[in-house]
Amino acid sequence: MSEVKKRSKQSISTDKILESEEKKAKEKASPNKNLPLRILSRTVVIFSLLIIVYMSAKDRTKIFAKQTEVIPGKGLIIECSSEYMKELDEYEGCAPKNCKRYVTDTVISTKEADELLNMAKRGLKHGGSLGGASILDLHSGALSKGSNFVNFYKLKEMKNIFDQNDFNTFRVVKDKIKYAIAHHFGVQPTKIYLTYPTFFSEISTKKAVTIHDEYWHPHVDKESYKSFHYTTLLYLGDYNIDFKGGQFVFIDSNYNYTVEPRKGRLSMFTSGAENLHHVQKVTAGVRYAMTISFTCNKNYAIADPGVEKYIS
Ligand SMILES: O=C(O)CCC(=O)C(=O)O
Ligand SMILES: [Fe+2]
Numbered sequence: 001m002s003e004v005k006k007r008s009k010q011s012i013s014t015d016k017i018l019e020s021e022e023k024k025a026k027e028k029a030s031p032n033k034n035l036p037l038r039i040l041s042r043t044v045v046i047f048s049l050l051i052i053v054y055m056s057a058k059d060r061t062k063i064f065a066k067q068t069e070v071i072p073g074k075g076l077i078i079e080c081s082s083e084y085m086k087e088l089d090e091y092e093g094c095a096p097k098n099c100k101r102y103v104t105d106t107v108i109s110t111k112e113a114d115e116l117l118n119m120a121k122r123g124l125k126h127g128g129s130l131g132g133a134s135i136l137d138l139h140s141g142a143l144s145k146g147s148n149f150v151n152f153y154k155l156k157e158m159k160n161i162f163d164q165n166d167f168n169t170f171r172v173v174k175d176k177i178k179y180a181i182a183h184h185f186g187v188q189p190t191k192i193y194l195t196y197p198t199f200f201s202e203i204s205t206k207k208a209v210t211i212h213d214e215y216w217h218p219h220v221d222k223e224s225y226k227s228f229h230y231t232t233l234l235y236l237g238d239y240n241i242d243f244k245g246g247q248f249v250f251i252d253s254n255y256n257y258t259v260e261p262r263k264g265r266l267s268m269f270t271s272g273a274e275n276l277h278h279v280q281k282v283t284a285g286v287r288y289a290m291t292i293s294f295t296c297n298k299n300y301a302i303a304d305p306g307v308e309k310y311i312s
Helices: 003-029 033-058 082-088 110-124 162-186
Strands: 060-065 074-078 099-104 133-137 142-146 148-151 199-203 230-235 244-245 248-251 256-259 264-270 278-279 282-283 287-291
Touching: 003 133, 060 074, 060 099, 110 162, 110 199, 110 230, 110 287, 162 230, 162 264, 248 287
Parallel strands: 060 256
Antiparallel strands: 074 099, 099 264, 133 142, 133 199, 142 148, 199 287, 230 264, 230 287, 244 282, 248 256, 248 278
């Protein structure tokens, strides 16, 4: 290589080094020059991620029963959990043909739901949990009060708060539900028994105080209430009208299935691990519902509640 060529090559590479050093120096002098661009690109990335998370969460949630629809009957068969099936082996005529959840708006009338709602309000106004999730159990008499429970069958001020007419309404509704379970789950009505607790629930927007107020945790009813084999929920008010939030959600591995409460809507399901569920937080208004459940085990059977429950 000639001396001239060598020198010119050297001077080109020296120029390049100078150029890049100049650029670096400039960037150092004004570090914020690329900042808007960086903020913009990061914002785009964050928003895209949020959209992906939102869309995938949305896609995993299906509305099984909308409040605005009147559902004659809608069911979803699921695989029974092995523990549930094993336990039912010993109860002839009580094991379901299939494990499932089933929602119907045509078994219980609006009038019957209104009569029960009236009972719920009448009873619960004497109680009320500090944390806003209250129950009134027609079997044990447990009524949420403050951060505890009292037995309303023993309270002077609640003496005869429910008369035999009220208990009759409960019995008629309970019998309709029992036959609906027998029909839809393929079991003998004489082999399923009303069990405890059998209660009204009232949920407001108050912040939880005790563990009893934390109704929103996913759970299996068979674990929360060992006597349950068939859970039924009767809704006494309307989602998005009487209250906001408070949807019931079945949690499956692929999808969540939401039941929006509707007055008179009956939701029935096998109480095993196949029906893991939770209730979403109530964000406005007050939500009333009733839990009426059945067992296959005669030892857990209870008599229909009546006026003889009052302890004088
Ligand atoms: O009120 C509801 O919709 C369900 C309540 C519930 O899951 C329960 O009491 O175990
Ligand atoms: Fe539950």
